[in-house]
Amino acid sequence: MTTETGPRFDYAPAPESRDIARLRPSYQIFVDGAFRDGAGEAVKTIDPADEQPLAEVAEAGPSDVDDAVRAARRAYDGPWSAMSGAERGKYLFRIARAIQERGRELAVLESLDNGKPIRESRDVDIPSAAAHFFYYAGWADKLGYAGLGPAPRPLGVAGQVIPWNFPLLMAAWKIAPALAAGNTVVLKPAETTPLTALVLAEIVAEADLPPGVVNVLAGGPAIGQAIVEHDDVDKIAFTGSTEVGKIIQRTIAGTGKKVTLELGGKAANIVFDDAPIDQAVEGIVNGIFFNQGQVCCAGSRLLVQESVADEVVAALKRRLTTLRVGHPLDKNTDVGAINSAAQLARIRALTDAGEDEGATRWSPPCELPERGYWFAPTVFTDVSQAHRIAQEEIFGPVLSVLTFRTPDEAIAKANNTPYGLSAGVWTEKGSRILAMAGRLRAGVVWANTFNRFDPTAPFGGYKESGFGREGGRQGLEAYLDV
Missing domain, CATH: 3.40.309.10 (Aldehyde Dehydrogenase; Chain A, domain 2)
Structure with missing residues (x-):
């Protein structure tokens, strides 16, 4: 075919098989090392490419937030905080390798749930998620040498709320440094893209992390709000809209909770x-x-x-x-x-x-x-x-x-x-x-480039784009009492 701009070649369809995603009819929340039905209503997650349902997802309720935070606190006070950094690092390495091993499955699932091209999820999102776990696994036994003081300590229980545009990658950005620093996690994925976070919970279970170290609660804004407001959560990490970031700031003002916000942009x-x-x-x-x-x-x-x-x-x-x-x-x-x-x-x-x-x-x-x-x-x-x-x-x-x-x-x-x-x-x-x-x-x-990321480099903004940094040594600081 020839156009005004020169020869143009049409491409035959080259579809990746959706069967690789190993979609299940239903998914459960992950609390205290086990999958279970949530107290909220089950909802269907939709394929944005054709508006057809992909799977039914059990959503959490307020009681599930309490259970998850209590489980995270028990794990923090018990085996996780008592564990050496070198031992924690081994768990992160296991997660990173499992993400690589299931990379093709995760890429297809991400594209189905999110709508992004398979080339991006396959070549960018999934490899970058594994790279973040690998990177922070290496930091787990070196926290005292990170330039953050002679004896940095973990904060405790981290409540993390992530967006729908990079579901698995944002989960990795949040979970990897939190665990490397010795914290435990309650994560809420976006309500439109929960599937890869729930498969990541499967990987966590298969990696034999102590129960309660990582908890994943599917749900809407009310669940995110319940995590932010919970009295026994020590740190909030949020990526999303500036409007919600402002609400979070007002909510935690005066509580002593540490917070990082990665919000909107207009680059x-x-x-x-x-x-x-x-x-x-x-x-x-x-x-x-x-x-x-x-x-x-x-x-x-x-x-x-x-x-x-x-x-x-x-x-x-x-x-x-x-x-x-x-x-x-x-x-x-x-x-x-x-x-x-x-x-x-x-x-x-x-x-x-x-x-x-x-x-x-x-x-x-x-x-x-x-x-x-x-x-x-x-x-x-x-x-x-x-x-x-x-x-x-x-x-x-x-x-x-x-x-x-x-x-x-x-x-x-x-x-x-x-x-x-x-x-x-x-x-x-x-x-x-x-x-x-x-x-x-x-x-x-x-x-002379754009949208290039590396786990070793910090990322974050100023003004209404939020504060705090994710990635690099600076990403550890957000999860440590220094």
């Missing part, structure tokens, strides 16, 4: 006139269309130096015509399904607002499936700082393009947002990268 991806255009375009695409833009650190604002803006936008549009939107289990898919009907409605509302406020909207031609939650990759030009799409987190495959003339103007526009989670800088000058990074109010600044 600026800044392209200077000396940047390699083709490389920058690939980084722009990865920055905003990875996981359908459902990433807190997504590069949702593209700031391009005025002299190359037309060239960059034209190259970006050409590149978007090659993206394949389709079923998450197809190995050729670049952009999968939006996670839920509610999230799709929010994306549509904000993109409609962008048009109403005068921005120019463009999407590549693509056929969206009739069933499921789908949204075409979208680029807005003629965007001003006052537009809602330039200020509010859309959490979808939507990019707003703004221009700048000088580095000072780029800094002013990049920092003109309530958020401060991440940013990107594209230029051939190392001195300019360092100068920009020092002035950008963002927890992470990528140089």
Whole structure:
């Protein structure tokens, strides 16, 4: 096939078998080392690609939260705190190896439950989850050498609430450092994506961790609230929306609980006139269309130096015509399904607002499936700082393009947002990268790349993007009394 941009080759479908996920008809909560039915109502988790139910999930009730916290406290006061760091590390190594061994199963299950392309869950999410357990397993017997004081101590019971955009990876980000530091855990996965967290509970059980060290409670916001409010929880770790993060802060104020919050973002991806255009375009695409833009650190604002803006936008549009939107289990898919009907409605509302406020909207031609939650990759030009799409987190495959003339103007526009989670800088000058990074109010600044993570590197934000760090040595500090 030939198009205006040159030859284009169609790909035959290359679906991964959903049977690999080993889906069961129903899943239970995990408390005190055993699976059991929850006190809440059982709900069905939905495949966002076709709106069909995947499995029935038993949700927890308030009594289950009490049981899980008590179990976590017994484990903390008993075998877990008495165990040496080297012994704790062995359990983390077991979990990491089991994630690797079941990696293909977990990848398919993640794509079914979340909607993300199998290439991303297979090549990014699952390997990164295993890597975090491997990394923190190595820290478990070295806490006194982490530069956090001569005798850092665990906090106790950690209540952890994770989002739906990276379900297993976020569980690993939370659980691995908590266990390495000697804490016990009560984890609540998102209500739309509980399955891989519950399979992780199976892995925990098979690894023979002492009962109560890790507890997994499926459920809605009320269960997360009950964990946050529980008097016997010593630490709260939350990843999610800024609005909920503010509620958590108000709830625990004055309680003495330690907290880390990783919240929303509106990252600026800044392209200077000396940047390699083709490389920058690939980084722009990865920055905003990875996981359908459902990433807190997504590069949702593209700031391009005025002299190359037309060239960059034209190259970006050409590149978007090659993206394949389709079923998450197809190995050729670049952009999968939006996670839920509610999230799709929010994306549509904000993109409609962008048009109403005068921005120019463009999407590549693509056929969206009739069933499921789908949204075409979208680029807005003629965007001003006052537009809602330039200020509010859309959490979808939507990019707003703004221009700048000088580095000072780029800094002013990049920092003109309530958020401060991440940013990107594209230029051939190392001195300019360092100068920009020092002035950008963002927890992470990528140089000539975007959305690259490593377990050894801390991640977190400023302003309404939260506080505290996850990953690296700093991620241990969040779970230690130093």
